[in-house]
Amino acid sequence: MAITTMIGAKIHRREDPRLVSGEGHYVDDFTRPHTLHLAVVRSPHAHARVRSIDITQASKAAGVVAIYTHKDFAKVLSGTIPVTPSFVAEKNQIPPHFPIADKEVVYQGEPVAVVLAESKYGAADAASLIDVDYEQLPAVMDLEKALDAKSPKVHSGAADNLGWDLTYIPDDVAVMKEADVVIKQRILQQRLAPTPMEPRGVLAEYSRGDGTLTVWMSSQNPHFVRLFLAGAMGLPETRVRVISPDVGGGFGSKISPYSEDWLVPAAAKLSGRPVKWIETRTESLQTTTHGRGMIFDLEAGVKKDGTLVALKVIQYMDIGAYMGTFSAFQANSCLLSGGAYNWKHIGARTVGVLTNRVPTDPYRGAGRPEATHLCERMIDLLADAIKMDPAAIRRKNFITDFPHTSHFGLIYDSGAYEKALEKALQMAGYEKLRKEQEEGRKKGRYLGIGLSSWIEICGFGPSAGTAPATGGIALVEAAQVRVFPTGSVAVYVGTHSHGQGHDTTFPQIVADTLGVPYDMVELHHGDTAEGPAFGYGTYGSRSLAVGGMAVHKASKKVVDKARKLAAHIFEAAEEDVVFEQGQFYVKGSPDKRKALGEIAFASFGMNLPEGMEQSLEAVAYYDPSNFVFPFGTHIAIVEVDPETGNADLKRYVAVDDCGNIINPMIVDGQVQGGIAQGIAQALYEEVAYDDESGQMKTATLTDYLVPTANEFPMFELDHTITPSPTNELGVKGIGEAGTIAASAAVINAIVDALSPFGIKHIDMPASPDRIWKQIQTARGTSHDGKEARR
Amino acid sequence: MIPAAFEYSHATSVEEASKLLDKYGEDAKVLAGGHSLIPLMRLRLAQPKALVDINGIKGLENIEVKGSKLHVGALARHVDINNSHVVKDNLPILAEVAGEVGDNQVRNMGTMGGVVAHADAAGDYPTIALMLDAEVVTNKRTIQAKDFFKDLFTTPLAVNEIVTEVVFPVANGPHKYIKFRRRLFDWAIVGAAAQKMNGGWRIGLTNVGPTPVRAKAVEDALHSGAKVEEAAQHASDGLDPSGDLRASPEYKKHLARVLTRRAIEQAG
Structure with a gap:
């Protein structure tokens, strides 16, 4: 590698000036001549039979060009929305999911018809004139009742x-019997709506002349969409181009393909005109996949001295009405349930349950926040039961030898869990906080300190682990590096940056590897017509550990070719050529140097070694040898007002370890955003449905409580660095870490604050109403309520 | 998020606005700051056939003191009420309440007249208006606040009647408004206001029923010498709030008592 100057540099995000000054280009900023606007008519019911669809009035409305229903789409679309094996290869049933309903609707918001009109207003008006005759059917909303043999069925028949x-x-x-204390606990994971700032959107143009389809859409995963769309529409991939331009956040909700990703291109083909659909916020809350939605039944045992013994996990997952493409991925909660600790035994079972709700699918962390939450809650419950300090029980049971093979056969690549814990305790001033807590309680103030020593699995992933999980395509990553004659460098990647800062970090890697100035390197992504044959997208904190390594590998191939050419120019043996700080020279003659840019210019000339082709460019596919396992400890400090039940988050300390860091500022940004989303789950957000009708009660941002910066203290962040042995850069992932850690830290802090009331657990979101009720209940039954009642 | 079609007209005088409202009848809505109306229209929960925009009417934004009364024009924006020295000097609780409405964007657009005429039980101004016996002045008459907030979103305003100003008594004694909410820009889950005036207390509650509430029982208890803690227990007397996603009825009643006590204790 050339001299390290850019890797590790805290430089500003290159993409920000453009994005914050309104110069970004999102799907809705694109248009094509004669574009039609599409509005979707959606089921208002969670479960109903569609008796008839009357389009008479709507057809006559001003500006309406076409109305399509299932029978029209069945002519141009084949197959169903794909479901991958993920972590559950054998499934009991996968309800076939055609992009638009025919005779039965199974969740509120499922498409039943689309309107194409000259304006989006005209489309929306006409959509409200379509008269669908529904016969309501019982909605299946409760996970446990759904498993009862007598339960109504999500899908009739x-x-x-x-x-x-x-x-x-x-x-x-x-093994469980070896424990001195066994604790049972049920933990709920409420449904969450990913709510990216930019909702979904699709613009499609089908050229009848040459049979090509171009799709602009807000996606984390354009190459997979091309693969699926080509299949559904019977087109070769060469004739399908998917462009995912600037994307205003995904958080996992833009990985899987959606009904509209099929319906809009199909409508373009049917109508012969470009078609655009932009999701409204209510559509986003109702029909974009949700995250979480689980119940965990847990049992954990510990010895009196604090040694962890056994953990038993049953995960009930609310799949929704159809199985999301990657929904079974979230069964990884089971695989990570042991967290950072040595357990003698872990038993784990996952049960996926269909309900009449919108499907769940990965949402930031996707199974791993749930794993951390259950593990860290159980650790605190066990510590409480044996009167051990929460930090001490963690310290005692941390895994310390790496690589570590887990009960589930996963190999944790590297870790130094205690180091991160100690640093976080020091930053928080743990001992002093405990004293303040004790003093405060005497004055009726309820301070709580919550720990979350998290680990995760990311960097998806090695072909051996991921090809079976996707149904054949290994989640490797591709990069192409092109050096132009004057030494500027274009890099094409299969990942997609939508907030991760790849336009900055990937060129940092290239600048160091090639030894060229950072400003001469530009990153391209999101257009399937450019770069390598396939790309694998951005999700699961994979982009750096897999995509960054592909960029690194392609850059090294370029250096290798340049070295051969330099040797030829210097008339020296290749092994005698030194590459240093972007310059080549012959060992012993450091005065006579050629920069990579000079070699690049020469590479387009005529004096090349025998058999060498012109240009310096290379494609690399990187297949990692293992996943990577970041970790850290977060500490939340809350004060609960026992009178109102309000939990005030006073401080939040986070020490994360994602291996080597390419850009500390971007890592901090990722951690901050992640923590915010984790706190959002702990305290604010919940998708609520009416239990009887299946109507969503949180279909606007007035009711679905996405918190803002106002609601958070300044996060106190630091890092430890334990390089990954899995890849040459020594990197892991950090995109989801904050979310994975935060909910457990906050809830542990609240429970800690409420411990004088005898409260052992609280579910999320820990709203003032919920906390107040729990205090009321505890006051009614608590034996030592005297002190608590002051 | 796409409203149904509507006609739009822009009035430059109250008379013109009133005539336009006459013309459209029940199908028209007055557009002031638009921060309640436009979201309802975007969700198609409101589908007025016509909007009469009164933002161009000169003089309706005035804030002034006449004698012992504070006159706040219907088009006075929250940001102006919040920043006004006239309000800060003569009815500081109102300036403070204005600073707690929504976020910056809402405060830059939203108006006194809009909030009062919309009569949302979660609105903050109606509580202050009711407990202080304010008067709602329209192009036709003056209506006492106690007669104005009749029910949820319901006022005695006629189809062609426009709120032109709200007249409050001057009161610069001890006061406090506590707005209990999840996010800084949210509506109150429950709000409690306390204002010392003419030697007695005025107590108001937000979002504990279909209309704002004046907690007379608390006022009377205080008047007859009850301790603050005891008096505040009466804050939930006669309340029958509906539950919602954020708070159950019992919790709202509990908050009414706790916040009332705190508002009186913290009044400064």
Whole structure:
């Protein structure tokens, strides 16, 4: 590698001036001549039979060009929305999901018809004139009742509502008996709406002349969309171009393909005109996949001295009405349930349950926040039961030897869990806080300190692990590096940056590897017509550990070719040529140097070694040898007002370890945003449905409580650095870390604050109403209520 | 998020606005700051056939003191009420309440007249207007606040009647408004206001029923010498709030008591 100057540099995000000054280009900023606007008519019911669809009035409305229903789309679309094996290869049933409903609707918001009109106002007006005659059917909303044999079915005619039921490791009663104390707890994970600032959107143009389809859409994953669309529309991939321009956030909700991703291109083909659809906020809350939506039944045992013994996990996952493309990925909660600790035994079973709600699919962390939450909550419950300090029980049980093979066969690549814990405790002033807590309680002030020592699995991923999980395509990553004659460098990647800052960090890697100025390197992504044959998208904190490594690998191929050419120019043996700080020279003659840019110019000339082709460009596909496992400790400090139940988050300390850091400022930004989303789950957000009708009660941002910067203290951030042995850059991932850690830290802090009331657990969101009610209940039953009542 | 079609007219005088409202009848809505109306229209929960924009009417934004009364024009924006020295000197609780409405964008656009005429039980001004016996002045008459907030979103305003100003008594004694909410820009889950005036207390509550509430029982208890803590227990007397996603009825009643006590205790 050339001299390290850019890797590790705290430089500003290159993309920001453009984005914050309104110069970004999102899907809705694109238009094509004669574009029609599409509005979707959606089911107002969670479950109903569609008796008839009357389009008479709507057809006559001003500006309406076409109205399509299932029968029209069935002519141009084949197959169903794909479902990958993920972590549950064998599923009980996968309800076939055609992009538009025919005779039955199974969740509120499912498309039943689309209107194409000259304006979006005309389309919306006409959509409200379409008269659909529904016969309402019972909605399946409760996970446990859904599994009852007598339950109504999510899909009429189905045998049951079971999506999957897989036991990874059976529980071991004998081992659990070795514990001195066993705690049982049910923990709920409410549904969350990802709410990216930019909702989804699709613009499609189908050229009848040459049979090509161009699609602009807000996606984390354009190459997969091309693959799926080409299949559904019977086109070769060469004739499908998917462009995902600037994307205003995804958080996992723009990984999987959606109904509209099929319907809009199909409508363009049917109508012969470009078609645009931009999701409204209510559509986004109702029909974009949700995250979480789980119930965990847990049992954990510990010895009196604090040694962890066994953990038993049953995960009930609310799949929704159809199985999301990657929904079973979230079964990883089971695989990560042991967290950062040594357990003698872990038993884990995942049960996927169909309900009449919108499908769930990955949302920032996707299974791993749930794993951290359950593990860190159980650790605190066990510590409380044996009167051990929460920090001490963690310290005692941390995994310390790496690589570590988990009960589930995962190999944790590297870690120094105690180091991160100690640093966080020091930053928080843990001992002093405990004293303040004690003093405060005497005055009726309820301070709580919550720890979350998190780990995660990311960097998806090695072909051996991921090809079976996707159904064939290994989640490797591709990059192409092109050096132009005057030494500027274009890099094409298969990842997609929508807030991660790749336009900055990837050129930092290239600048160092090639030894060229950072400003001469530009990154391109999001257009399937450019760069390598396939790209794998951005999700699961994979972009740096896999995509960054592909960029690094392609850059090194360029250096290798340049070295051969330099040797030829110097008339020296290749092994005698030194590459240093972007310059080549022959060992022993450092005065006579050629910069990579000079070699690049020469590479387009005529004096090339025998057999060498012109240009300096290379494509690399990088297949990592393992996943990577970042970790850290977060500490939340809250004060609960026992009278109102309000939990005031006073401080938040986070020490994260994502291996080597390319750009500390971007890492901090990722951590801050992640923590905000984790706190949002702990305290604010919940998708609520009416239990009877299946109507969503949180279909606007007035009711769905996305917090803002106003609601957070300044986060106190630091890092430890434990390089990953998995890749040459020594990097892991950081995109989801904050979210994975935060909910457990906040809830542990609240429970800690409420411990004088005898409260052991609280579910999320820990709203003032919920906390107040729990205090009321505890006051009614608590034996030591005297002190608590002051 | 796409409103149904509507006609739009821009009035430059109250008379012109009133005539336009006459013309459209029940199908028209007055547009002031638009921060309640436009979201309802975008969700198609409101589908007025016509909007009469009164933002161009000169003089309706005035804020002034006449004798012992503070006159706040219907088009006075929250930001102006919040920043006005006239308000800060003569009815500081109103300036403070204005600073707690929504976020900067809402405060830059939203108006006194809009909030009062909309009569949302979660609105903050109606509580202050009711507890201080303010008067709502229209192009036709003057209506006492106690007769104005009749029910949820319901006022005695006629189809062609426009709120032109709200007249408050001057009161610069101890006061406090506590707005309990989840996010800084949210509506109140419950709000409690306390104002010392003419030797007694005025107590108002936000979002504990279909209309703002004046907690007379608390006022009377204080008047007859009850301790603050005891008096505040009466804040929930007669309340029957509806539950919502953020708060159950019992919790709202509890908050009414707690916040009332705190508002009186913290009044400065």
